Amino acid sequence: MHEAATLPLIQTIPDCCRTCYQCVRECPAKAIRIIDGQAEVIPDRCIGCGNCVRECHQHAKVPIGAADEIRQLLASKSRVAAIIAPSFPAEFPDLEYPLLVGMLRQLDFDLVNEVGFGADLVALEYRKLLDQENGRKYIATTCPGILSYVEKYHPDLVPFLAPIVSPMVAAARVLRELHGEELKIVFVGPCLAKRREAQSNSLNGEVTQAITFAELRMLFEKAEILPQNAAPSEFDPPHAGMGAIFPIKRGLLQASSIGEDLVVNNVISAGGSTSFVEAIKEFEADNMDVRLLEVLCCNGCIMGAGMTSECTLFSRRAKISHFVKQRIDLLDLDQWKSDMEQFAPLDLARTFTSQDQRTPMPSKEELASILQRMGKFRPEDELNCGACGYETCIEHAIAVHMGLAESEMCLPYSIEQLHRTVEELNVSHQELASAQEALMQSEKLASMGQLAAGIAHEINNPLGVVLMYAHLLLEEAGANQDLREDLQMVVDEADRCKKIVAGLLDFARQNRVVRAPTDVRLLIDRTLRALPPPADIEIESDYHTSDTDAELDRDQIIQVLTNLVTNAYTAMPEGGRLAIVVEGDEHQLSIHIADSGIGIPPENREKIFHPFFTTKQIGKGTGLGLAVTYGIVKMHRGSIECTSNADPLEGPTGTTFTVVLPRKDELFPNEDFAEIGPG
Numbered sequence: 222m223h224e225a226a227t228l229p230l231i232q233t234i235p236d237c238c239r240t241c242y243q244c245v246r247e248c249p250a251k252a253i254r255i256i257d258g259q260a261e262v263i264p265d266r267c268i269g270c271g272n273c274v275r276e277c278h279q280h281a282k283v284p285i286g287a288a289d290e291i292r293q294l295l296a297s298k299s300r301v302a303a304i305i306a307p308s309f310p311a312e313f314p315d316l317e318y319p320l321l322v323g324m325l326r327q328l329d330f331d332l333v334n335e336v337g338f339g340a341d342l343v344a345l346e347y348r349k350l351l352d353q354e355n356g357r358k359y360i361a362t363t364c365p366g367i368l369s370y371v372e373k374y375h376p377d378l379v380p381f382l383a384p385i386v387s388p389m390v391a392a393a394r395v396l397r398e399l400h401g402e403e404l405k406i407v408f409v410g411p412c413l414a415k416r417r418e419a420q421s422n423s424l425n426g427e428v429t430q431a432i433t434f435a436e437l438r439m440l441f442e443k444a445e446i447l448p449q450n451a452a453p454s455e456f457d458p459p460h461a462g463m464g465a466i467f468p469i470k471r472g473l474l475q476a477s478s479i480g481e482d483l484v485v486n487n488v489i490s491a492g493g494s495t496s497f498v499e500a501i502k503e504f505e506a507d508n509m510d511v512r513l514l515e516v517l518c519c520n521g522c523i524m525g526a527g528m529t530s531e532c533t534l535f536s537r538r539a540k541i542s543h544f545v546k547q548r549i550d551l552l553d554l555d556q557w558k559s560d561m562e563q564f565a566p567l568d569l570a571r572t573f574t575s576q577d578q579r580t581p582m583p584s585k586e587e588l589a590s591i592l593q594r595m596g597k598f599r600p601e602d603e604l605n606c607g608a609c610g611y612e613t614c615i616e617h618a619i620a621v622h623m624g625l626a627e628s629e630m631c632l633p634y635s636i637e638q639l640h641r642t643v644e645e646l647n648v649s650h651q652e653l654a655s656a657q658e659a660l661m662q663s664e665k666l667a668s669m670g671q672l673a674a675g676i677a678h679e680i681n682n683p684l685g686v687v688l689m690y691a692h693l694l695l696e697e698a699g700a701n702q703d704l705r706e707d708l709q710m711v712v713d714e715a716d717r718c719k720k721i722v723a724g725l726l727d728f729a730r731q732n733r734v735v736r737a738p739t740d741v742r743l744l745i746d747r748t749l750r751a752l753p754p755p756a757d758i759e760i761e762s763d764y765h766t767s768d769t770d771a772e773l774d775r776d777q778i779i780q781v782l783t784n785l786v787t788n789a790y791t792a793m794p795e796g797g798r799l800a801i802v803v804e805g806d807e808h809q810l811s812i813h814i815a816d817s818g819i820g821i822p823p824e825n826r827e828k829i830f831h832p833f834f835t836t837k838q839i840g841k842g843t844g845l846g847l848a849v850t851y852g853i854v855k856m857h858r859g860s861i862e863c864t865s866n867a868d869p870l871e872g873p874t875g876t877t878f879t880v881v882l883p884r885k886d887e888l889f890p891n892e893d894f895a896e897i898g899p900g
Contacts (some may be wrong), residue, residue, distance in 0.1 A: 228417050229264040229285055231274060237281035242630060244273035244282060245610025249494040249518070250370060250578075253610075254625045263625075266578050268369035269414025270518035271526020272494050284413050284527065286436045291407060292443070294429065295329045299405045301429075302332035304392045306410030307340060307461065308468035310544040311523040311537035312434040312530050318544070319453035326454055327446050332396065333454070336410070337461025339392030341561060344464055344476035346385045346569050351479060351487075351512055359383040359513050360504065363473055365414035366518035367497060368573065375505055376575035383513075386424075386571045388467060389415060393427045395459065395564055405429045409437050411468070411525025414518075423572060433527025459560035462552060465545045468522035469538055473515055492517040583622040591618040596634045608632035658855060680722050688715045734856045736772040736886060741810055744775065745801055748782040757796030766805040771884040777853045778882075784846040785814045785878050792818025792876060809859075809884060815877040820867030829863060857882050 244260050245253045252266035253273065262273065262282070273282045294301055303325050313321055325333045343363065350359065362368055362383045371378050386394070393406045408415055408431040419428035432440075441447075466472040470492045474480070479488055489511050491500040497516040504514050519525055523537040530537065583591070592614065597603050603614040609630040611617040620626035629635055695708045742764060754760050789799050797817035804811045821829065830851040854861045865876040 227264050228420060229262070230267055230269050230413050230416060231262045231271075231282055232285050233259065233261050234281045234283060235259055237279045239279050239281070241279070242608070242610035243276050243278070245626075245630075246607065247272040247276040247494060249498045250374060251611075251620065251625060255627050255630060258627075258629075266373065268366045268373065268518070269412070269417055270366040270370075270494060271413045272518075274413070274526040284433065284435070286439075287416065287430050287432050288436045288439050288443075290430055291432055291436075291440060294405055294407070300331045300400070300403065301329070301405045301407060302334060302396055302400070302457075303328075303330040303407050303409055304334045304336050304339075304389065304396070304428075305456075306389070306408070306412075306468065306522065307335065307337040307465040308411045308522045308525065308528070308537075308541065309409075309434070310540045311468070311532065312411065312528050314530065314532060314536075314540050316448055317453070319455060320448045320451050322456055323451035323454040324441060324446050324448065327451055328440060328444060330407070332400070332404075332457045334392060334396060334457050334459075335461040335465070336388050336392045336408070337465035337467070338459045338560070339390070339395060340388035340464025340467040340473075340476060341462045341557075342391045342395070342464075342564060342567065342569060343385060343388050344467075344473060345561070345565070347383065347473065347477045347513070348479065350383060350385070351477075358504075358509075358511060360501070361473060361513060361515040362571075362573075363387050363467070363515075364517045364522075365412065365418035367501075367516050369414060369417065369576075370497075370518075371501065372573060372576045373578040375501055376577045376579075378501070378505055379573050379575050381504075382573045384570050384572065386569050387418065388464065389418070389431070390424060390427055390571070391567075391569050394567055394569070397427070398564065398567060407432065409434065411522050411528045413526050423574065433525075435527055435529045438529060458556075459564075460552065460557065461548065462557050462561075463545070463549070465548060466541065469541050470517060470521040471515070472521070479513070487512040488515065489513075490515045492520045494518065580623050583619060587622060588615070588618050591621050591628070594621075595628045595631045596637055604633055606633065652858075655855070655858065655860065680718070684715060684718055684722070688712065688719070691715060734774045734777065734886075736774060738770060739773040739775050739778070740770055741773070741778070741803060741812065741882075742769040744778055744782060745803070745812075748779055748786060752783065752786050752790070754799065755790060755796070758790060758793055759798045761798065761800045763800065763802045766803060766810075768805060769803060769810065771810050771882055772886065773857060773882060774853075777856075781850045781853050781880065782812075782814075784850045785880075788846065789814060789816035789818065789876070792816050792820075794819075797875075805884075807884070810882050812880045812882070813877055814880075815875060817873065817875040820874040821863070821865040821876055822867045826863060826865060830861075854880055854882070858886055859883060 238259050240255075240258045240260070242255075242260070245251070245255070249270060249272065250266055250268045252263050252268070253260050254263050260281070271284070274284060305321075305325075309321065310318070322333045347361070358381055360367070360371060360378065360381050360383060362385055365387065368382065371382060389408050389410070393408075396404055396406060406428050408419060408428050410431070411434055412431075413433065415431035418424070419431040420426075463476040466476055471490045474488060474490060487510075489500065489509060491497055491514075497518060500509075500514060500516050503509050504511075520534055521538070523541060524534060532540070592598075592603070595614070595618070597614055597618075605613045609617045609626065609632065611620060611626070614631070617626055617631065621628060629638075691708055691711045695705060695712065698705045698708055745762065749760060749762075786799070793799070793816055799817075800813070800815045802813040802815070804813070829847050832845060832848040851861055859880060859882040861881075862879045863876065864879075866872055866874050868874070
């Protein structure tokens with residue numbers, strides 16, 4: 222037999238749990254632990270109220286039943302009695318009770334009795350208790366969930382628990398008095414916590430087992446027992462009186478003839494997960510001047526988690542009221558009084574023990590540390606939105622300290638982390654796209670290098686012979702002007718071919734980014750000294766940052782600057798202004814090279830970095846300069862962009878190239894990024 226304190230009542234179906242934290246939110250004992258996003262019930266902390274079962278719309282919380290044990294018990298040679306909770310009319314609203322009793326007998330129960338008679342005896346005990354003029358205050362003990370809650374979370378209130386058994390135990394003691402101690406007794410009702418109460422060590426097995434109405438329906442279905450096939454039968458005596466009203470909230474008070482006088486205020490009744498928690502707190506704080514606090518985990522037993530009825534609260538209440546009225550009208554009052562007198566001496570006392578599940582509160586430092594892990598650095602960061610299942614961020618942090626919750630349960634924190642992750646992924650995506658773009662460019666240039674390597678030697682030798690003989694013929698041409706012009710044309714075109722081949726050979730050589738600390742200001746000055754501007758072009762340099770150092774390949778960046786400045790000069794045939802502006806932050810440098818030239822038409826802007834694309838006249842350019850520039854910038858893990866206006870109607874014409882270079886290669890430190898050319 223399980224110990225009552227550890228008997229698991231509810232299990233989680235992992236595949237159904239959707240991490241909505243509804244069970245956490247609705248659990249008055251905070252007995253739900255979240256591990257890796259899964260909610261599980263902690264048996265030692267669970268009070269069996271069943272709120273998590275009722276409120277889980279994914280049906281991830283399932284009661285652990287005892288139907289198999291009941292089948293084995295009924296198949297044994299033991300004499301077995303079923304005691305039925307008085308809430309059965311709300312569970313079987315369309316079934317006349319004699320048919321229900323008949324179906325139970327068909328299941329092989331030897332006796333079928335009403336717990337309502339036990340409730341009559343318990344009501345009498347409460348009446349006697351309050352008639353004592355001792356000034357003591359009590360908490361009613363008819364609800365096993367409340368018992369468990371007090372023992373676990375308010376153990377200082379254990380002495381205030383009314384020392385009276387529940388109607389279930391009272392009914393069991395009556396049956397044992399009538400039929401002997403060998404009788405096996407099975408309770409059938411709406412409450413999950415009754416299983417733990419039945420197997421409590423302090424009751425010594427007076428109730429053999431407890432099942433819910435839902436399990437009873439399963440037993441009927443398994444045995445193929447239908448109402449139309451059952452023989453109507455009456456409950457075995459003794460029969461219930463007003464105790465049958467117990468499952469309705471305040472039913473104990475009415476059955477005991479105890480009035481909840483709002484003026485005298487010596488009795489307070491409350492029900493529901495929120496109300497009972499607050500009521501017990503107020504009772505412990507001594508804010509209640511009452512003799513009896515009657516509290517239930519549910520809004521009456523008719524709303525227990527072990528019921529399958531889909532009727533509303535008031536519909537169920539009406540069913541109970543109608544049944545009780547009908548039974549009282551038909552009750553043999555003299556026999557009932559005789560039964561009450563017969564069992565008046567029956568011992569209905571019991572004791573309770575502390576099962577303290579309170580845990581030490583975290584220190585202020587520990588609490589602050591946990592809150593910071595959830596992104597709560599200031600009081601205004603504590604939104605108390607309740608999305609985690611806890612009413613406040615402080616309660617959530619305490620639960621994390623207790624090992625019941627995870628920081629990730631905080632929805633605002635998780636959303637913030639998600640946004641941060643998305644931003645990081647976006648940065649990574651951009652870096653990957655940049656690397657991919659650079660790789661594609663490298664592959665293009667490498668293919669060109671392989672082509673150049675294959676043809677350079679084949680072309681250079683015959684080209685050199687052509688040039689040599691063309692110059693010899695030019696010297697011998699003498700005064701023949703027509704011949705000299707033709708020969709000069711041959712020389713010029715051969716020279717142009719030689720330049721093209723030389724440009725191709727630049728791609729054929731191996732290119733690596735060899736980074737070294739470099740002052741970009743010095744590189745710009747060196748480039749401008751090597752490329753003095755034409756007389757009608759004005760140059761202006763402007764540095765918006767004092768730190769112009771970066772880890773770069775000096776020769777390659779000089780080549781980039783040379784190509785861009787040369788193109789800028791070419792774009793200003795009638796003169797103009799060239800502005801070089803350098804900006805930067807701690808991570809990167811930006812070099813803007815802007816000319817006031819003719820601009821680049823929109824249809825050409827997407828092609829300017831393609832190899833061999835040029836708008837210059839034949840013989841004036843190879844179309845390789847910007848392609849090389851683009852490749853070098855990408856190998857430095859930088860970016861190059863072009864903005865241009867070629868239409869005077871839209872404003873001043875001109876082109877600006879912006880080169881952005883990282884100060885350090887943080888992605889691949891101390892490694893070459895790419896190798897261009899044949900391998």
